[in-house]
Each structure stands twice: as structure tokens, then as C-alpha cells.
Amino acid sequence: MDLLRLTELSEKYFNGSLNDIENNELLSAISSDSELNLQFKENITLFKNLDLLREKQLTKKLFGEVDNEKYKLKNNSFDLKQRIIHFSAVAAVTIFAVVGTLYFSGWFSYRSHIQSYTRLGNNISTLTNNQKSLWSALFSNDKSEHSYTTGTGFAISTNGYIITSYHIIKDFDSIFVVNNQDSLFRYHVTLVYNNENSDLAILKISDFNFNSLEKIPFKLSNEKINLGEYVYTLGYSKQNIVFGEGSISSYTGFNEDSLTIQVSIPSNPGNSGGPILNSKGEIVGMLCAKSNEIDGATYAVKSEYLYNVIDSLNSKLDNDKVILPKYNNLLKLDRPQQIKKIQNLIFRVEAY
Amino acid sequence: MKLANYWSEADLLKGVKENSELAIKSIYKLHFAMVENFIRLNGGNSQDAKDVFQEGFLVLYRNVKKDDFKLDCKIKTYLYSVCRRIWLTELKRKNKVSTLVNELDEFITVDDTEIDENNEQEKMLSHLSQCLELLGEPCSSLLSDFYLNNYSMQEIADKMGYTNSDNAKTQKYKCLLRLKKIFFKNEILKKETIN
Numbered sequence: 001m002d003l004l005r006l007t008e009l010s011e012k013y014f015n016g017s018l019n020d021i022e023n024n025e026l027l028s029a030i031s032s033d034s035e036l037n038l039q040f041k042e043n044i045t046l047f048k049n050l051d052l053l054r055e056k057q058l059t060k061k062l063f064g065e066v067d068n069e070k071y072k073l074k075n076n077s078f079d080l081k082q083r084i085i086h087f088s089a090v091a092a093v094t095i096f097a098v099v100g101t102l103y104f105s106g107w108f109s110y111r112s113h114i115q116s117y118t119r120l121g122n123n124i125s126t127l128t129n130n131q132k133s134l135w136s137a138l139f140s141n142d143k144s145e146h147s148y149t150t151g152t153g154f155a156i157s158t159n160g161y162i163i164t165s166y167h168i169i170k171d172f173d174s175i176f177v178v179n180n181q182d183s184l185f186r187y188h189v190t191l192v193y194n195n196e197n198s199d200l201a202i203l204k205i206s207d208f209n210f211n212s213l214e215k216i217p218f219k220l221s222n223e224k225i226n227l228g229e230y231v232y233t234l235g236y237s238k239q240n241i242v243f244g245e246g247s248i249s250s251y252t253g254f255n256e257d258s259l260t261i262q263v264s265i266p267s268n269p270g271n272s273g274g275p276i277l278n279s280k281g282e283i284v285g286m287l288c289a290k291s292n293e294i295d296g297a298t299y300a301v302k303s304e305y306l307y308n309v310i311d312s313l314n315s316k317l318d319n320d321k322v323i324l325p326k327y328n329n330l331l332k333l334d335r336p337q338q339i340k341k342i343q344n345l346i347f348r349v350e351a352y
Numbered sequence: 353m354k355l356a357n358y359w360s361e362a363d364l365l366k367g368v369k370e371n372s373e374l375a376i377k378s379i380y381k382l383h384f385a386m387v388e389n390f391i392r393l394n395g396g397n398s399q400d401a402k403d404v405f406q407e408g409f410l411v412l413y414r415n416v417k418k419d420d421f422k423l424d425c426k427i428k429t430y431l432y433s434v435c436r437r438i439w440l441t442e443l444k445r446k447n448k449v450s451t452l453v454n455e456l457d458e459f460i461t462v463d464d465t466e467i468d469e470n471n472e473q474e475k476m477l478s479h480l481s482q483c484l485e486l487l488g489e490p491c492s493s494l495l496s497d498f499y500l501n502n503y504s505m506q507e508i509a510d511k512m513g514y515t516n517s518d519n520a521k522t523q524k525y526k527c528l529l530r531l532k533k534i535f536f537k538n539e540i541l542k543k544e545t546i547n
Contacts, residue, residue, distance in 0.1 A: 007525045007532075039532075046532050049480050050499040055371070055413055056477060057500055059406060062376045063384075 001029045006036060010043035148352045152235040152274035153177060153203065154283075155345040156220070156310070157323045158213045160187075160205035163306065164273035164349050165288050166194045169201060172351035177205065181241065181343045193313050198259055199288045200301055200309060202322075203349070217329040217341045218275075220303045221282035225261060227251060233265050233287055234339065235274035236348040243339065244271070246296075248284070253299040254291060260299045261285055267298040273349060276300045281330025281338045361427055369416045379409065383428050387435045390455075394439065404442070408435035411470050425460055433459040437467055483535045491527035498524060 009026045012018045018026065030037040149172070153164030162177060169175050169191065178186045187210050193202040205213075225248060232245040246265035253260025263276060267290045276285040285300030314321045330338045359367070359378050367375025387408070388401040396404075411434050415421045423430060436459055484492055490512055497503040497511070509520040 003529055004522070004525045007528050042532055042536055043528075046528070046535060049476055049535075050495075052414065052473065053477050053480055054500045054502075056410060058371065058373075059376060059409060059413065062373055063380050063402070063406060066377050066380050 001025070001036065003039065006039055007043055010040055011047060014044055014047040148172065148350060150236060150270055150351070151272040151349045152270065152287075153347045153349040154273075154275040154286075154342075155213050155216060155347070156306075157325070158216060159320060159323065160189075160210060160213060161192075161322045162189065162203040162205070162347060162349075163275075163286055164201050164203060165286070166196055166199050166201040167288075168272055168349055169203075169351040170194075170196070174352040175203065176350045176352075177203070177347035178350060179344060179347050193309065195309070198301055198305065198309075200286070200306070202309070202313060204320075214344060215329075216325040216345060218277065218281050218283055218345075219325045219328045220307055221278065221280075221284045222303070222307065223282075225251060225284060225302070229284075230279050231263055231265065231276050231284060232335070233267075233271065233274045233276050234343060234346050235267075235271035235287065237268040237270035239348075241343055241346065242271075246298075249297070254289065257299075259305050260288065260301050263287075263298050263300055264296050265298050266296060271298075275342075275346065277338070277342075279335075280328060281333065281342070282328055364427060365416055365423065368413060376409075376413075379427065379431075380405070383431050386428065386432060390432070390436060391439055395443065396439065400439075400442075404435050404438050405431075407438055407470070407474070411466065414470075414473075429458060429460060433462050434467075437462040437464075441467060480535060483531060486534055487527065487531055490523070491530060494520070494524055495527050495531060 006026075006029065009018065009022055009029075012022060013026060026040075030040045149168050151165055151168035153162045155162050175189050175191065176186055177189055178184075187205045187207040189203040190206045191201060192204045194200070227248055227250070229248045230245070231248055232243065234241055234243055236242065244265045244267065246263055248261055249264045250262035252258050253262050261284075263285070265276070265287070267287060271287055272289070274287045275283045276287055278284050282303075283306075284303050286303075286306060287298060287300045289299045291297040291299070310322050310324065330341060333341070359375065364375050364379060368379065384401070384405050387405045388398055391401040391404060392398065408431055412427070412431060416423075484496060487495070494508060494512060497508050498505070503511070505517040505520050505524075508524075509515075509517045512520070514520040514523065
């Protein structure tokens with residue numbers, strides 16, 4: 001008997017489908033030849049193993065199917081929703097049309113702006129300011145007491161570059177930075193860069209009395225921001241400098257804006273433009289706004305973005321470039337000492 | 353369609369013995385959660401649980417097929433005991449023996465030899481599937497389709513372009529001979545290297 005025939009008969013034997021003739025043929029073959037007998041036994045082992053492998057794969061497949069069913073079950077409600085959407089397509093289009101019309105005509109934007117976002121320039125909302133200046137221009141010569149704003153700004157290079165919030169100085173042409181910590185000085189500055197969307201402005205001290213600032217002990221952080229990290233700020237929410245502390249509470253800012261972060265520092269008008277420093281004394285951001293709706297949510301422009309802006313500014317400047325401090329000299333100091341070192345470099349920005 | 357909850361224990365066992373897909377699925381649906389809980393409470397994740405449950409179920413599956421096997425406790429208890437044993441062995445292997453095992457259910461003692469046998473069997477099966485891959489085409493697909501995926505000879509002949517099912521059959525036996533050769537030869541080789 002050749003091996004192919006033996007294999008065939010072995011398989012039938014394994015399945016129990018041998019008829020009598022085949023059975024005899026097989027038995028006589030394997031009883032007379034020990035080599036065939038061995039082959040037969042091997043065949044049976046192989047079939048057994050194939051059978052077991054089939055069971056294993058079946059089990060695996062079935063369990064996988066059950067897992068998928070569970071998954072589908074979870075998504076069923078979603079399917080239903082989709083179906084509703086399909087069947088009510090006409091209604092949806094109508095709604096979109098109406099909403100779209102309202103949106104483009106500015107019906108919504110007016111409201112949402114007012115309800116949820118305040119920029120922290122002191123005293124004034126743009127609206128009253130415009131109105132008042134209009135009034136004074138039209139009717140009288142006496143200056144309104146509110147016709148200026150103040151905010152905060154901080155120096156980033158010894159040759160007199162200062163970062164602040166654009167909305168503070170937006171409507172004014174005459175800008176001064178004031179510091180009265182050790183000695184009073186008040187310099188006139190000019191605007192060298194502004195971006196209304198990111199609410200960022202870079203000023204340069206342009207006063208003829210000005211030589212240079214003292215050494216800048218902090219640097220812009222280039223490390224990844226950590227949620228929950230301790231941070232603090234210094235700002236001029238009144239005539240003198242005020243300290244405020246909190247932690248980083250979200251990686252993104254208002255409306256998931258990724259240029260900004262959310263910090264839990266209580267902020268007041270006047271804090272705008274202040275630096276946000278971490279415990280090492282590195283600047284992680286610049287405070288720019290707070291939420292009217294969420295308690296304690298203050299927003300700050302990321303230092304990463306400040307870097308980018310300064311880089312692009314430098315590429316445009318021919319001389320007198322912004323030279324960023326490279327080293328952080330505050331690392332090992334405790335907070336009161338850190339503040340002592342930096343308070344001279346944080347200014348009240350006054351705009352008239 | 354029978355709902356999972358309405359199977360009696362005897363029905364379930366009979367179903368498994370006859371390779372009923374519904375019965376196998378029902379057992380998974382009914383008893384997986386408990387094993388998963390047990391493993392999660394004892395330092396495993398849900399993927400571990402799936403692997404262990406599958407192994408444990410195969411022990412039951414193989415035993416049910418034996419004529420002399422008689423289950424003298426609930427399926428649930430049996431599966432739990434086997435999976436528990438497998439997981440404890442696994443933990444021991446990883447040197448992560450936790451003195452405190454969080455038990456969820458009563459369990460029967462499982463013979464270690466049974467688990468060992470099962471492990472041997474698993475090794476053999478992974479050897480077999482390796483051999484199947486080693487065979488190359490067309491033998492590999494032909495044998496897998498027939499023996500593992502339950503295709504008929506006619507379907508295979510159509511799929512692989514044989515003129516009729518008899519041709520395919522002859523080819524299948526030839527492939528089987530080759531498979532047998534490497535299956536047993538490699539095993540001998542393995543044993544020699546171990547010694």
C-alpha cells in the first residue's frame with residue numbers, strides 16, 4: 001500500500017467513516033508492515049492535533065465575535081442617532097440655513113463676546129473709551145479720567161524690549177513704562193510689534209535718558225508645560241506691584257485655543273501683560289485675559305509662542321535685536337528672593 | 353435563537369461537545385466577567401484575562417470531548433478553578449507571587465498534571481501551526497482551509513483552481529505527507545537540542 005492511500009484510510013479511520021472493506025485493507029496493511037504501522041500512528045496523532053488546533057482557532061474566533069457584538073451594542077444608540085439624522089435631513093438643512101443666516105449676520109458673535117471674555121486692561125472697556133473720547137472731542141476740552149489704561153509688562157532683554165498685552169495699548173498712541181520699586185523711573189516706549197489675535201505687543205524703550213536695563217535674571221521657559229505646576233505672577237492691578245499665585249489648570253486656553261494656557265491665578269484689571277513664572281523662576285507665559293463664566297480661569301500666552309514671535313521679530317530687525325537672556329539665575333532662590341530680583345523688571349504700562 | 357440565559361448546564365456541555373458556536377459563545381458571555389474580575393483583582397489586565405479564559409475554556413472543551421469525563425460541579429466553578437490555577441501558575445512564573453489572593457467564588461482543586469498536559473498540548477499546537485506556515489503555498493492554504501476553516505473539498509477546488517475535487521483531494525494527501533514529515537522531524541530535532 002502506498003503512503004497516499006494509507007493517509008486517506010487513516011483519515012477515514014479517524015473520522016470513523018471506514019467501511020468494512022477499507023477497514024480490512026487498513027488492518028492487514030498495518031499488521032504486516034511495522035513501518036506502515038508507525039506511519040499510521042503518526043497520521044492519527046497529526047489528525048488529532050489538527051483537530052485540536054481547529055478547536056482552538058474556533059474558540060478564539062467566537063470569543064472575538066462576542067467582543068465585537070458587545071462593542072456594537074455600545075454603538076447602537078449612535079446608529080439610531082445617525083438614522084434620525086438621515087431621515088430628518090430636510091429639517092436639518094432648514095435649521096442650518098436659519099442658523100447660518102443668523103451667524104453670518106453677526107447675531108451670535110456680539111453676544112458671545114460680551115458674555116465670556118474680558119481682557120484685563122484697567123478701568124476701561126473699549127466701548128466706553130471710544131464713546132468718551134468722541135464726547136470729549138465733540139463737546140469739551142477737559143480730559144476724562146478714564147481716557148487711559150494701565151497694565152503690566154516685563155522686560156525680556158537689557159536693551160529695553162518689553163512684552164505686554166496688545167489690548168492695553170491698542171487705542172492709544174502715547175505709552176510709558178513705570179517702575180517705582182527701587183527708584184522711580186518712567187520711560188517713553190514705542191510699539192515695535194503687535195498682534196491683535198494673540199493679544200501680544202512688544203515695546204521698546206525709546207527714551208533718550210535710557211541706557212540699559214539691569215541684568216535680566218529670568219529666562220523664557222522652553223520646557224514642556226506641566227499640568228498642575230505651581231505658577232505665580234506679578235502685576236499692577238493697583239498703583240503698586242501685586243503678587244498672585246496658582247497653578248496651571250489646562251493645556252489650552254479660552255475655547256481650546258492652543259496658543260494659550262489656562263492658569264488658576266486670580267486676576268484683576270491691570271494684571272494683563274504680567275509674566276507667569278514657575279517655581280524655578282522661568283517665564284511660562286504672559287497673562288492676557290480671564291473668563292467671565294468660569295471662576296478663577298485666567299488665560300496666558302505660552303512662552304513657546306513668545307519665542308516664535310521674538311524670533312520672527314529678530315529676523316526683521318537690522319540692529320538692536322532682542323537678545324534673550326540665556327541663563328536662569330533664579331533657580332535656587334526661594335520665592336521672596338526671586339521676586340526681589342525680578343520686581344525691578346516688571347513695569348506698569350500706561351497708555352494715553 | 354436560544355438566549356444565553358436559557359441554556360441548562362447539561363445543554364451547554366452537550367453544545368460544546370458538538371462544537372455548537374452558540375453554546376461556546378454563551379459560555380464566554382456567561383462566565384468571562386467573573387474570571388476577568390478575578391484576574392484584575394490579582395494583578396492582571398483584561399488582555400491577560402482573555403488569554404487565561406481562552407486557555408481555561410480549551411481545557412474544558414478538550415475534556416468534554418473525552419468519553420470518560422464527567423463534570424461534578426457547575427461549569428462556572430470548573431472554569432473559575434481552572435483559570436485560577438492557570439493564573440496562579442503564570443504569576444509564579446513571573447515571580448509575582450502575591451500572598452493574598454482575592455477569591456471571588458468557591459473553587460475545586462485542579463490537578464496540576466492537567467494544567468501541565470494542557471501546556472504540553474499548547475506547545476505542540478504552536479509547533480503544528482508553525483509547520484503549517486513552513487509548508488508554503490499551496491499546501492498551507494489548502495490544509496488550513498480544509499482542516500481548520502471547515503471548507504468542503506469542492507469549495508477548495510474552486511478557490512484554488514483545481515479542475516475537480518478529486519484532484520484537490522490527491523493534492524491534499526500529498527500535502528499531508530509533507531506536513532507529517534516536518535511535523536515529526538522538527539520535533540525530534542527539538543528534543544535532541546534539549547538533550
